[in-house]
Amino acid sequence: MRRRWRVAVAAAVAGLLLAGCDTQSGKLDHGRVFGFDTPQLKVAVGQTFSLYRKLAVVPGQRDWTVVDPQPDPGVLKVVGPDYLKGGGGMGDGGSVYLVFKAVGKGGTDFTVQNCGSCDAMLRPTYQVRETYHLVVG
Template sequence: MIAIAIAALLIALHSVFSQLSGPKVYGPDDTEIAVSAGDRFSVAVADDPGGFRWVVAAPRPDPAVLRPAGAHEARSGAGPARYLDFEAVRPGRTDLRLVRCRRCSAGAADEPGARTLNFRVTVG
């Protein structure tokens, strides 16, 4: 019995530490993002099986303040999601614009069915 209780406690502690140490995840409604220099964070957007994808759009964020760090897909409570990952480089403020597009070329925001999300990122 004691071994089971200790195992359960260790699993619970691992889960808490993983959540505390993992990158912060923001959603489409989090238009103001505040992070510290060196932090990594993700913006989660609903995945669209209709051929659309989410990309960082022009004008791109100031690379001295914010750097894209890749993307990955995962399931969330609402279904499949795409996570766009970023790293806060140094203190400053920049805008981050995402667009959901099919061709994702110049003028992607004007494609039929396109959608944009805008974020203000402050790195302290």
């Protein structure tokens, strides 16, 4: 009985680590690309842009999303994430482009976070939350 339980737990952990690894889109226009480490962004009205991040194979790395407080919808439209498959190297979880469209002049802050679907015990280790300031001129 214990062996079956251990096998089930091991399979569940492996599933968490590999969840979404076979997703490959690459169909979105990434526009102007900024690294996740760029907290101040400046773009023109109508411009598509994205935040880029290389991913590791760890829980929560494939569920990046914009979270509350939401950005001003008169300034910024969230297009969505675009995940690209990795090259298969050890720990290579691919990459993500969080794609946005600047829809009007002004400024707004927005926050992105991963690990929304992570188990509560994994969040303190794997969750990342970043806030950005966007100026559209």
